[in-house]
Amino acid sequence: MHIFFRVDSSVKIGTGHVMRCLTIAKRLQEKGAQVSFICRDLKGNINEMIQSQGFTLYELNTSGEDFDWKKDAEMTSHILQQQKKINWLIIDHYDIDIKWESTLRADVQKIMVIDDLANRPHECDILLDYNFYIQAEKRYDGLVPPRTLKLLGQNYLTLRDEFIKARKNLNKNYDSINRLLISFGGTDETNETMKALKAVERLSHPLTIDVVVGATNEHQALIKDWCSKYQYVNYHSQVDDMATLMKHADVAIGAGGSSSYERCYLGLPTLVIETATNQRELIHSLQTYGVIHFLGEAKDVSEADITHTLQNMIKNKALIHDMSLRCLSLFEHDMNENKVINHLLEG
Numbered sequence: 001m002h003i004f005f006r007v008d009s010s011v012k013i014g015t016g017h018v019m020r021c022l023t024i025a026k027r028l029q030e031k032g033a034q035v036s037f038i039c040r041d042l043k044g045n046i047n048e049m050i051q052s053q054g055f056t057l058y059e060l061n062t063s064g065e066d067f068d069w070k071k072d073a074e075m076t077s078h079i080l081q082q083q084k085k086i087n088w089l090i091i092d093h094y095d096i097d098i099k100w101e102s103t104l105r106a107d108v109q110k111i112m113v114i115d116d117l118a119n120r121p122h123e124c125d126i127l128l129d130y131n132f133y134i135q136a137e138k139r140y141d142g143l144v145p146p147r148t149l150k151l152l153g154q155n156y157l158t159l160r161d162e163f164i165k166a167r168k169n170l171n172k173n174y175d176s177i178n179r180l181l182i183s184f185g186g187t188d189e190t191n192e193t194m195k196a197l198k199a200v201e202r203l204s205h206p207l208t209i210d211v212v213v214g215a216t217n218e219h220q221a222l223i224k225d226w227c228s229k230y231q232y233v234n235y236h237s238q239v240d241d242m243a244t245l246m247k248h249a250d251v252a253i254g255a256g257g258s259s260s261y262e263r264c265y266l267g268l269p270t271l272v273i274e275t276a277t278n279q280r281e282l283i284h285s286l287q288t289y290g291v292i293h294f295l296g297e298a299k300d301v302s303e304a305d306i307t308h309t310l311q312n313m314i315k316n317k318a319l320i321h322d323m324s325l326r327c328l329s330l331f332e333h334d335m336n337e338n339k340v341i342n343h344l345l346e347g
Contacts, residue, residue: 001033001345002085004108006076007092011044012065014276015186015214016258017092018046020114024090024158025055027341038076044187044216067095073103080107088112088344091124094278098123110347115140117278124148125347128340130157130261132330133285149343155332156340157261166243172267174250174321177314180207181249181268183242184275185257186214190298192273193223196253197233199306205314210245212236251313251320253306256283256292264291264330269323271309273301291327 005025009018018039025035036056039047042065051057058079060072080086089104092114101111101123112126118139127144129136132154140150180200184192193213200209211227213220215238227235239245242259243266246252252263252270256279263270264286272292274283286292293309295301313320 001028001087002083003028003033003035003088003090003344004080004083004086005035005037005090005092006039006096007037008040008042009045009047009186009216010040010042010065011187011189011216011218013042014257015046015216017114018050019186020158020258021090021092022050022053022055023160024340026053026160027158027338028344029054031341031345033345038079040072044218046186046216049215069095069097069100070103072096073100077104077107080104085109088347090114097121112344116282118143122148126151126343128156130154130340131282131285132261132289133281134288151340151343154261154330157265157331158338158340159262159265160243162241162243163262163265166247166266170247170267172250172321172324174317174324177205177250177317177320178208179249180209180310181212181245181252182209182254183212183245183252183259184255184273185259187216188213188219188255188275190275191219191222192255192275192298192301193217194219194226195301195303196273196306197223197226199303200253200310202303202307203311203314205311206232207314209233210236210249212239212242212245214238251310253310255279256286256294260286260292264327267324267328269293269313269320269327271295271306271313273298289326289330291323291330293323 005021007017007021009015037050038058040060060075086108089108090112097120110125113122113124114128116131121143126149128151136152182196227233246266246268255275256272270292273295274297287294
């Protein structure tokens with residue numbers, strides 16, 4: 001079975017789309033599938049990471065961040081037509097819709113779209129949206145053909161093995177709040193990481209802090225230098241075992257993107273700052289369910305806001321414990337038997 005992914009990463013786009021595709025790609029590869037990627041060469045991309053993990057990468061050379069769907073579809077089609085047979089084309093891209101997908105339909109047997117915006121029509125055989133949304137089952141009504149199989153909800157999330165293993169050995173104890181995880185994804189364009197660090201510096205309660213930054217974070221040097229001045233702060237860049245850091249943390253500060261699910265799966269309550277508008281609906285759902293504390297949009301959140309909220313949470317151990325239990329209840333306990341992978345291999 002030969003499967004292609006069409007996905008991009010950059011300073012502007014972030015790295016989340018590629019990271020979730022890599023997780024699915026690894027599972028497919030483990031099952032014997034041949035997996036390839038098609039990505040643009042954009043500033044701040046993580047294309048080298050894709051190649052380093054053993055996948056074939058076809059790079060589209062385009063000028064600038066602007067997306068020309070016709071040109072992109074033409075270049076992608078040219079690559080696909082060089083292949084003998086492609087069972088699945090998996091698309092994870094906010095700029096791609098039914099026009100692009102219809103153009104590529106003849107080049108592949110089947111198409112799966114990964115989406116979480118539900119703001120445009122698609123031409124696909126499977127629509128995957130693993131996000132936790134209120135009334136999720138109705139979000140794509142009228143946006144996909146009646147024959148499309150819709151895989152909706154958090155139990156269709158594909159998690160890396162490290163998270164599956166970490167949950168099996170989870171032992172949360174909230175007698176005291178001692179460890180904080182700060183992580184704002186791969187790019188963190190507005191440097192919310194530094195804002196959070198300066199806020200924590202004001203705390204009267206001592207904490208051990210793990211700070212994680214991505215390889216494409218343009219503020220790496222500044223953050224690393226700041227962390228080196230404090231014995232209680234551990235600096236990590238592009239970690240291979242994020243699950244261990246989440247497992248040992250009592251509370252986290254981060255963005256409202258896809259890492260929200262990893263934190264929830266390991267029962268980690270989080271103070272969330274919105275760093276992109278596409279996070280808004282998920283943040284609202286998670287806040288409604290009581291698994292996060294939403295601080296606001298990045299431009300409106302101050303160091304003082306973070307300090308004050310975190311201080312109050314640390315004092316309220318019962319609240320932290322309740323949030324943790326709610327996080328865990330979002331998911332089926334055993335996610336080893338991945339439903340998405342099964343559908344792809346059976347198709």
